[in-house]
Amino acid sequence: MVTDHHYYPLEVEIANYLANEWSVPVLLGIFAAVCASIVIGTVVVIDKTHPNLPKGEKAAIWWFVISGAIHLFFEGYFSLNHTRMGPAQDLFGQLWKEYAFSDSRYLTSDPFVLCMETVTAFTWGPICFVVAFFITNSHPLRHPLQIIVCVGQIYGLILYYATSMFDHYYAQITYSRPEFLYFWGYYFFMNFIWMVFPGILLVSSVRTIARTFSALDKLTAAKSNGKANGHTNGHANGHANGHAKKTI
Structure with missing residues (x-):
């Protein structure tokens, strides 16, 4: 059954769609609180166990831990539950439906998005945690693995932008609503973070x-x-x- 929705394109079919039960401020607030808790917890643990690490190394650990958590758990949720995103009312399901206002492919089991998120969740996610651990003991594989995961994140993001823009300009298919929050806030900014920090870490590893x-x-x-x-x-x-x- 296909129900009414406000996603673009408006004619896209979303099986058994149910509108979110929670408001946008509540959803984003919970997500931000969870992310903040992970970062703060990592900061406390690293400061106690490895107080002499340089600030730059500590920051890299914080990034890889939060990045790995988002990849493995949040994006992993999508990979495992992509066929029932429309009616989902749990926290992650509602968060994905909110994000899908910027990219409706997440509600239609789009092949590219599904494959990209699966690789990100179950390859880059675990490696992020491994790199974070390797930083603490100056493991010789830290920089090779850091280069691999950063290149993977950047490459995946470039393909994510490129496939969406290709459909927009050449096939006249728009997946994002036109509002500023959805296109520039969700689609562009929240993803571009994985261009900035991996880019910095990639350059650092190559120079090292x-x-x-x-x-x-x-x-x-x-x-x-x-x-x-x-x-x-x-x-x-x-x-x-x-x-x-x-x-x-």
């Missing part, structure tokens, strides 16, 4: 790895020069001693 290899190359070159000089000096000293013996 570049500096490490540069230092390694210099060390290797210095060792090679030292061996070469030692061999040359040893050969020269041996030749000189042999010449002196012959002279005596």
Whole structure:
């Protein structure tokens, strides 16, 4: 059964749709409170267990923990429940229906959105937690994994924007309502966060790895020069001693 709704395009079919029972301020307030609790809890734990970590490293941990939680639990919820989003009235279901005013594909089991969110939830989500842990003990795999997850997040976001814009400009299909809150607030800003922070962390990791290899190359070159000089000096000293013996 397809019921009336206010999503774009207005003719899109949303099976068994039920309007949200909770108001927008309540939904967003609960979501913000949960996110704040995760961040504050992470801050308290890290400050107690690793007080000497630089502030930048602590901030990276906070980001990966909240990012991993949103990926795994919130986006994972969508991946597992995409076929019954229309009538859903639990917290995550209502949050997704509110967000869907900016992208109705989340209520129609759109293949791209479903595949993208599934990869994000069950690949990037767990890796975010692994990277956060690796930061605390300076694990050598921290930066390679950080690069992988950041590239994955940025690539997924680019495809997310691109597929929506392609349909908008070439197929004349609009998934977002025109109001400022939905397009610029939900669709653009709330997603663009995953362009900014992963971009910063990606650049940081690339620079760190570049500096490490540069230092390694210099060390290797210095060792090679030292061996070469030692061999040359040893050969020269041996030749000189042999010449002196012959002279005596």
